Amino acid sequence: MTRGNISPAGQQNAADSPRLSESPPPSGVQGDLELELLGLANALYNLGTTVVNDLTKEKDKPGGGGKPVGHRVNDVIQHLATIEDMSQHVTTMIPMQVLSDIDNARNPLQLTKERLERAATENQYMNGQIHALDSYRRHLDEVLVQTFPELAEFLPATG
Template sequence: MARNMSSPAPFTPAPVSATQAPDSPRESESPPPPGLQGDLEMELLGLATALYNLGTTVVNDLTKEKDKPGGVAGKPVGIRVNEVINHLATLEEMSSSLDTMVPMQVLVDIDSSRNPMQLTKDRIERAATENQFMNGKIHAIDSYRKLLDEALVQNFPELGEYLMESSLHTATQSGEPIKVEEDASMLPNGV
């Protein structure tokens, strides 16, 4: 397996217009927030880029040291470290003017090497599953209520008027269309 020993070019993100988030998969749909929040996003992207460049520089220097012993002059690792420090210093300055709170669970998940996007996806899927389960329960209770009302009307015809009123009241609250059935005996002249 051959390894390319030439130094890689520093990572630079593709140019992004001012109305697009630089790392958004849906660039046209998610512009960066205005003001300080957008500046923070851009600074965090710069930090990520600087960390990536530092990592590739260190790996590249380690592979060169295997081939050429000695000679510390000209290594760009110090420059890359200074870039990271500058980004961190800028973030520290920005932090005094921010009041956004990050939930502790998010930080714990990131420290545990869990992808926040995957956690968000899992939580949304769990909420959707629980929603479907709850909708199933509601549907089961509604169908049971309808069966119970029918049985009560059949066995206690005098309750029919009250049960019909409660069914209409429940249907209007739930947003269901109200179905009114006409009795053939109620039509004039059997029409």
């Protein structure tokens, strides 16, 4: 059973998202790279399931009968070689923190949410600082004009 809704076009939507669960890849080199990465993920999955299946089968059988593990490994190597070749044409830089977070199995959506919340908090703090400095500057200008009326022409009009 799959989670999600089927759109009018017959494509599945994620359960918590109004967008299609699989958007079309971008055009050009990045789209080709995305498709190759999906192929690599599929090849790695196939390799993993093949290894698990081989481990659960009769271990004492002589000969093995041409197990497909070598073929699966070659598929993974082929995808990695293709990605390496494609990397020469991609100039997009990925921050090391993003790669580190992915390596540590952190959810990219959660990371995005945390970073947006942090940016909003810092933005609010900075807006408060700007407002406080603006208020202080206006008050200072008013006091300077009251104390030294001859400076009024050099200070911005207080209002």
